[in-house]
Amino acid sequence: ARLLHGSIFAKVIEGLRELVNEATWECSGNGITLQAMDSSHVALVSLVMRSEGFESYRCDRNMSLGISLVSMSKVLKTMGKDDSLTIRVNDDSDSIIIAMESQNQDKFADYELRLMDLDSEHLGIPDTDYSCAIKMPSSEFSRICRDMSIMGDSVLICTTKEGVKFSAKGDLGQGSIRLVQTTNIEKEEEAVIIEMKEAVALTFAVRYLSMFCKAAPLSPQVGLSLSEDTPLMCEFKIAEMGHVRFYLAPKIED
């Protein structure tokens, strides 16, 4: 799998590695997918990178590759900003080859990372018709998570027709941030758009939402989909090629 802009892949890994330290990559002719849960089974990430999004892609037989995302992140940190990236696994090999090429083709770096045997648990995620779908700048969402974490461990997300309100309370007191829907969309990237069938009020652990925000550099916009008594879905699109979707179980009444 070759990417002209290897930085896209580095951003994917950076977006996942805090939530899941290691994961099994499923490779097929259609592309690369991954599903993994955090160790406490509260959050899940689902990644799709379709084959047509790569400069070139070939997969002769389906493979499951156990990879340490922490190690991969370290390797990818050595990559130059404009380097291209090729990922390769040879038949019967126990390692993955990560090759980087500088833009003017005067530097070539190759790394081999050992593959791991991982027990992976797969969950069936039903197609959900969410009550609310919010789109907002991903930088804004990151900031809200950071700001709400000052006040408490949990954030209550409430939606109305007018907007969406994030609030948190704790020993210090309480705080809230309300975003109103953008009425005059000039720049789509900066818009706050709320599609609502029913109002929702759900509470989530801020710590996990903040971890999801590590994927924010992938996309200028984030999508939050919410329904009562349903895990939140937080989506970052990977330009033209797929998405990273995070799911987070809500906090529920005792």
Place this chain on the structure above:
Amino acid sequence: SLLQSTLQCFFNQS
């Protein structure tokens, strides 16, 4: 008080 649920409460094992 609120309890943190796990994803298995919502999604099936596949």
